[in-house]
Amino acid sequence: MGYMDGGTQDQDQPKWTFLTSHARVLIMIARDPGIRVRDVASACGLTERTVQGIVSDLEEGGYLVRSREGRRNRYEIVPGAMFRHPAESDHEIAGLLALITEPPTP
Template sequence: MMAADDSQRPGWTFLTNHAHVFIALARDPERRLREVAVEVGITERSTQSIVADLEAAGYLRRLRVGRRNRYEVHPDLPLRHPAERDHSVGELLGVFTTRHTGAP
């Protein structure tokens, strides 16, 4: 059995990039997408596309605060896959962060 360490990046993960971006913004709603992209390990453009997907589906709302964006998470919506639709995204966020909403 191989030991996992930082030098070995997995070929796959249990969470999608959409989940990683969503969790990062739930943890810090004022975070810049450039920072989220670095954390997730994807391009800033991919991060912007994911945020647009999350917004279009109603899971995330972008609020303009001065020259910055703030992201509001909507935790009561169901997970998208039919096998998990009876669970909310808030339940998923609860596993990874204690902050479930983007509310101030």
């Protein structure tokens, strides 16, 4: 379990971060729509079970569509999905995903 999810905090990790676990999982999927839950969990410092729950939340919230390709899942970000919080609800998540997933310009 990651430290932000009730696990123990590593001395080298910050006490807080700007992005939630839901945002991190969505970003990882946006970067690689065929990514495995195991790899998302490892990259985000979460358990596989936590990531599975987040993926379900994102599907139920209308942010993500999951489909099967052979034995693997493939994910698609729903175009036009808006932020949930009232302070940002007039913005699409696509802007954040583009900012975080595109390589920085030199």
